[in-house]
Amino acid sequence: MKTPILIAALFFSGFALAQQKPSDTIKSQKAKEIDGVTITKQVFKKQSDRFVYDVAASPVAKGNTTFDLLKQTPLVSTTDDKTLTIAGKSNAIIYLNGRKTNMDAESLTQFLKNTPAENIQKIEVITMPGSEYQVEASDGIINIVLKKKTSDGLNGNFRMSNAQAKYNETSSSVTLNYRKDKLGVSANLSGGENIQGQDYVLKNGNDTSETTTVGGIADPNKNLGGYLNIDYQLTDKSNLALTWNTWANKSYGSTVDFFNTSKIKGEDPVYTRSYNIEDTRSYNNSLNLNYELKTDSLGSKLNLNAAYLTYKRIQSTTNNTLMSDVNGSYGDNMKYVLQSIPQKINNFSGMVDYIKKFKNDFTVSIGGNYNKTKTDNDTQYETFFLIPQKPNKSEPNYFIYDENIYGVYLTLEKKFSDKFSGKIGSRYEITNSVGTSDHAPESRPDMARVEQNYKNFLPYLSANYAINDKNNISYAFSSRMRRPSFWELNPVKNLLTETNYTQNNPFVKAASSYNNELTYMYKSSYFLILSHSYYKDVITQVPLQGIPLHPDGSVGLNNELRYIRTNFGDKQEMSAMIGMQKSFFKQ
Template sequence: MKRLIHLIIVLSGTIVTAQEKKDTAATKKINEIVLKKNKFQRKNDRFIYDVGASPAAKGATVFSLLKETPLISSMDDKTLRIAGKSNAVIYINGKKNQMDADALAAFLKSMPSDSIQKIEIITMPGSEFQVESSDGVINIILKKITENGLNGSLRMSNNQGYYNNPGMGFSINYRKNNLGINSSFNSSENTKRQYYILENGSNIASNRSEGIVSIPNKDYGGYLNIDYALNDKSSIALSYNNWYNKNFTSVTNLFNAVNVLNDTVWKTSYNRSINHENAESYNNSVNLNYELKTDSIGSKLNLNAAYLNFRKKQNGLNTTSASDSNGNMGEDISQIIQETPQIINSFSVTVDYYKKFKNDFTLSFGGNYSYTKTDNDTETSLYQLATGVAVRNPNHFFYLENIYGGYLTAEKKVNDKISAKAGIRYELTQNKGNSYNAQDDNLKNLTRNYHNILPYLNLNYSINKDHNLSYSFSGRMKRPSFWEVNPVRTYLTETNYVQNNPFMKASAVYSQELNYMFKNSYFFIVGHKYYKDVILQIPLQGIIENNGSHVNVLRYIRTNFGNRQEFNFIIGFQKSFFKQYWNTNVSIGLQHNINDGSIDTDPLTGEKFPAYINSRKSNGITISTNNNIRLDQAKTWFASINYWYVGNYQIELGQLRPLGSLEIGLKKIWNDWTFAATVYDVLNTNRVIIDDPQQNGNYNYINIYNYPRQLNISISYNFGNKKIGKIRDFNNASDEIKNRTK
C-alpha cells in the first residue's frame, strides 16, 4: 500500500573530544582570500559550486547545503532535483551512491558539510556515467587532507509535524599511514500522515474515496569503507552498505461513495475500506575495488566487483464494510489478502581506464556486466463474505536480466577558450521472465533482448573571463524497475488498484542543452528533451457488471505511453550582498510540454476500455530562491529563508494545480557544536491537487495533503582531528542495479 500511495501521486528522513582553537592573523588572512573565490562557475560539462567559499557550509548538513546550492531544489525534503525537473543521482568523489530515497536522505542529513570542498552539478552526464533517462548528477567532492588520527561527528534531530519523528546519526573517520577506515550509522523514525480525496467516474458511474493514510517507518543503516594503499601506485578498498526499513501497521482508511445510473435514476451506496499493511526490507551490498595509477599525470585503471542482496517481506489485509452516509460501519462485505515478497540477487563487475596525455587530452573507456535474478512469490486472495466465494490468485514470477555495456569518451582542451568532450555508450540487455501460475503462455516464457547506442557531445567556449557558452547533446535509456515488471495488482479498493506490466520495454531519452554563464553569477539554460516510449502509470477506467449493477473500475496501468517533448528555459543568478552578509540564489524556469500518448487496452488481460488520451500541450513556471543571512560579525548566527513554487503544470495524470513552500531557519554555531531550527511550509501551501477531465466524459481527481508544516530541531557535534582526510571513494559495480530496487 505504501508503494501504491507513492504511485498515485506520480510526482511526485559517546565519543567527544574537545579541542582548543586559536585564530591567528595568518588564518584570518587565508579566510579573507578564500571568500574572494568564485563560488559558482561553469567548467567544461558541469557547474561547480565552491563550498569552501560559502558561509552557509559551516555547521550544516550535506542535505541542507545541497538545497541551498544553485540549480538544486527539493519539494519533499527527501529527493533532490536539478533545474526543477531532472532527478539527481548522488556521487561522492566520483562514486555513485544509490540508496533508496529515504536511506539516502537520512545519510545526507547526518553527513557534516564541513568535509565538502565543492559540489559539481552535471545536468547532462557523459558516457562514462551509468545513469538512466534524464537523470542529472550531483558529484560531492570531499576535502583532501591526509594526516593520521581519528575524527567524527554526532547528530541528533527531532521533527514535529502531525507526529513526532526523532533521528540520530554518527560517523567516524580513522587514518593510520596507508590504512583508512570510514564508518557511519543512522537511525530514524518517520511516521507519515496523509489525507486523501480521490474521485473518478463517467457519465453513468462514479466513485469518491476520502480518508486518512498513516505510514510508520523505522530505518536503520550505515556503511563501512576500508581503503589500503598497497604502494604509491595501487590500492584496494572494500565497501559494505546496509539498510533496514520496518513499516508495520500502516493503515489506509477510506470512506467510499459509489454512484451508479440505473435507467434514469442515480443510486448511491456507501462503504468503508480499511487496509492494514506490514512490510520490512533489507538491502545489503558489498563492493571490492582495485585502483592502479599507470603514470604520473593522472592515468589510472579501476576494477570493481559487487554483490547485492535485496529482500522485502510485505503483506496486507484490505477489508471493505458496508456503511451509512455518515461513514458508520456495518457488516463486512469483502476482504483482500496479499502477500508480496521480493528477493533480488545481483552480481556486477566494471572496468574503467582513464588515460591522460600531456597535450590536455584524456581518453577513457570501460565496460560493465551485471547478472540479476528476481524472485517474486506473491499471492492475492479475494473473499466475498456474504456469499462465501473465495478466489485465490498465486503468482510466482522469476525474472532474469543480463546487461552488457561499454563506453568510449574523449576529452580535449583545444586552448584556453575551447574544450570538447565526446563519447558513446553501447548497452545490450537480455531479459527472461516466467510466471509459473499464469494462464497466459506469453507470461510463462517471456523473452526480450534489445540493444542501444547512446551518443554524447559537449562543447565549451570560454569567451573571456566574464562569458562562458556551452552546448551538450546526450542519448540515454531507462529500464523498468524490477517491481514494475512483476505482473501483480496492488489494491487500494477492490475496484481501484495499480497493475504492473512485464511487457514494458526500455524507453529512450534524447536531450540537448545550451548554457550561458555571465560573470560566474548569472546563468541561462535552454533545453529540449524527447522521450520515446515513456514508462508511466496511466489510469484506465470503465464500467463492468457486478452482481447485476454497473461498477466503475479504475486501474493504474504501468506501461509505455507514447512520446513526450519538453522545452525549457531557466534564468538565474547566485550573488552576495552587503559584504557577504546576504547570500542568495534565484532561478526562474519556463517549460512547454507536448504530450502524445493513447491507450485503451489492459496489456495483461486484453480488456478494452474507453481510450485514455493525453495529447495536450501545456506551459508551466517554476520559481526557486534560497537565502542565507549572516546575523553577526563573528559568523556564529545565521538565518535562512527558502521558497519554491510550481505553477499550473500538465503531467501524465492531468493538470497539477499550483503549489509551493516557504521555509525559515535559524542556526547557531558554538565551537564544534551546531544548533539549528527550521520551519517547513510556513504558509501551508504544499498540497497536491490534480484534475484530469477526458474528452469521452471520464474524469479523475486527486487531492493529497501530506501535513508538510513541520518544525525540525537538530544538534550536531564534530570531534577529533579535523585534519584527517576521507578515504578514497570508488565506483560501486552494483549501483545501477540498486536504483531499480526502489
C-alpha cells in the same frame, strides 16, 4: 494530494572530538603567524560537463544533514521530502565519491537524512552525463564528494535532531574518521524514527458514473544503518578502497483510511470505507571494492570496480472494504484482501575504466561494465467475501526476473584553449532479460515467460566556451535508453481501494530519449538553462476507467480506475530555467 507541512520547531545538539599529533599543533601555531593573504573561492561554478557546489567554502553545511544540503543545492529540489530531482530531469542518480550508490530509494533517503553535511567537500550536479556513465533516459547525476582526512589522527561528530511537522521526527548519528599513515577509515552509525503522512483526494468518472475517494496515509518508520569506508594507499601510484553500506527499516502499523463515494446515474450513491493495514520490514546491504592505479604523472589512471547488493523486503497487507453512510461511519466488513508481497534482489556489477591524458590537454577514456540483477517475488493474494458471502478467491504469483546488461564506451575530450573545450563519445549496450511467472492465466500463456533483448548505440557530445571572465556558454547532446525496471514488469496489483489500483505489465518495452541542453552562466552566479527532449515509446501509467475485462476472460462488476503501466506513444518536452546562487553577505 499531499498536504503542505509547516515545520513548527527544530531541536539540534551535537559535539565533536579530535585528536592530533603534537607536530600538527605546532604547524597550526606557525600558520597563525602568517597573515596578509586573502583568497576568495567560488562557491558555485560551471565546469566542462557539470555544476560544482563547493560546500566546504559555504556556511550552509553547518548544522544540516546531507539531505538538507542537497535541497539547497542549485538545480536540485524535492517536492515530497523523499525524492530528489534535478531541474528538467526525470530522475536523479546519487553517486558517492564518483561511484554509484546501490541502495534502494527509501534506504538512500534515510542515509542522506542521517549523514551530517559537515562531512561533504563538494556536490557535483551533472545534468547531461557523458558516455562513461551508465544512466537511463534523461537521468541526471548528483555526485557527493566526501571530505578526506589528510593528517594522522581521529576526529568525529555526534548529531541529534528533532523536527515537529504533522508528526514528530527524531534522528541521531555518529561519524568517526581515522587516518594513520597509508590507512584511512571512516564510519557512520545512524538511526531515526518518523511518521510519513499524506492526504489524498481522488476523483474519477464519466457522464454515467463517478467515484470520489478522500482520506490519508500514516506510515511509521524506524531506521538503523550506516557505512564503513576503508582506503589504503598500496604505493605512491595505487590505492585500494572498500565501502560497505547497510540499512534496515521497520514500518509496522502503516494505515490507509479512505472514505469512498460511488455514484451511478439514476441510482442512489454507495458509500464505503477502505481501511488498510500494512507491516513491512526491509534490509539493504551493499559492498563496493575499488582499485585505482595512476599510470603517469599527467593523471592517467586505471580504475577497477566491483559492487554487490542484496535487498530483502517482507511485506504483508490487509485491505478491508467496509460498509458506510453519508457521514463516513465504519460499518460491517464487506470484503478483505490479504496480500503477502516479499521481495529479494541480488545485484552484481563490475566496471573497468582507463583514462589516458596527453600533454596537449587531450584525454581519451575507454571502459566497459557488466551488470546482473536477479529478483524473486513470491506474491500471495487472497480475497475473502463476507457481504454477500461467496467462495474465497486466491491469486498467487511467483515472478522471477533475471537481467544482464553489457556496456562499452569511448570518449574523447579536448581543451583547445583556456576558453574552449569539447567532449565527444559513444556507448554501446546489450540488454538481455527474462521474466517468468508460474501463475499466468490459461488464456494468456505468453505471460508465463517474457524475454526482452536490446542492442543500442548511444552517442554523446558537449562543448563549453568561456566568452570572457563573466560569461560562459555550453551545449550538450545525449542519447539514452529507458529500460523498464523489474517491478514495472511484475504483473501484480497494488491495491489502494477496492476500485482503485495499479497494475504492472510484463510486456513493457524499452524507451529511447534524445536530449539537448544549452546553458548560459553569468559571473558564476546567474544561469539560464534551455533544454529539449524527445522520447520514443514512453513508459507511463495510463489511467483506464470502466468495467474491467480480466485476462482470464471474466468481466468485473464495478466501475474501476486502474493505472496500467505501458508504452504510450512519443513525447517532446521543452523547458527553460533561470537560477541564481549568490551570497550577499561577507563570510
